[in-house]
Amino acid sequence: MASRGMPVRGRIARLALRLAGWRTEGTVPERGVLVGAPHTSNWDWVMTILLAWSYGIDIRLMVKKELFRGPLAMLLRATHAVPIDRSNPAADVRDLLAEAEGDHPWVLGIAAEGTRSRGEYWKSGFYRIAQQTGLPITLAFLDVPSRTVGWGPTFHPTGDVKADMDVLREFYADKTGFHPEGFTPPRLREEPRGPVED
Secondary structure, X not given: OOOOOOHHHHHHHHHHHHHOOOEEEOOOOOEEEEEEEOOOOOHHHHHHHHHHHHOOOOOEEEEEHHHOOHHHHHHHHHOOXXXXXXXXXXXXXXXXXXXXXXXXXXXXXXXXXXXXXXOOOEOOHHHHHHHHHOOXXXXXXXXXXXXXXXXXXXXXXXXXXXXXXXXHHHHHOOOOOOOHHHOOOOOEOOOOOOOOOO
């Protein structure tokens, strides 16, 4: 994909990643819904922003509204983060769906695990938004042992939730976050009942 945005910002991001010993890989579409995992540390947000900037894109990263306070709020707005009321996200999601209309570059980022601690299920918002907008899902990742951050496969949801989530399970099976014990294996409440391997 052709680089967009601020060249200086991109160069700084690439330099920061290189100095920290990280490499990037993959490609990301100009329009799509990104799922980022594993999400086990606040460093995940930093790595995601550096990855996006190094590719010359802006991500509308969904962040709980409670973090939009003080100096952090200024930083989040500067990086195009979107405040989400997790107790009643419907209005925020409606605004995002309206924003996604058209053919302009638009990338929404979601940490579907919803928390940095291990849970039972992922949140299904990324899947429903992709279905409602017709946009593809791209699997973004970081892997601490290999010091790699990047973009994995991109696909359109088929409506077969289990089959689509199997794609995520296979892809993230060998990805390790900063705190592996906090990773929630990819599964949605909407999937058919049955055993799912971690």
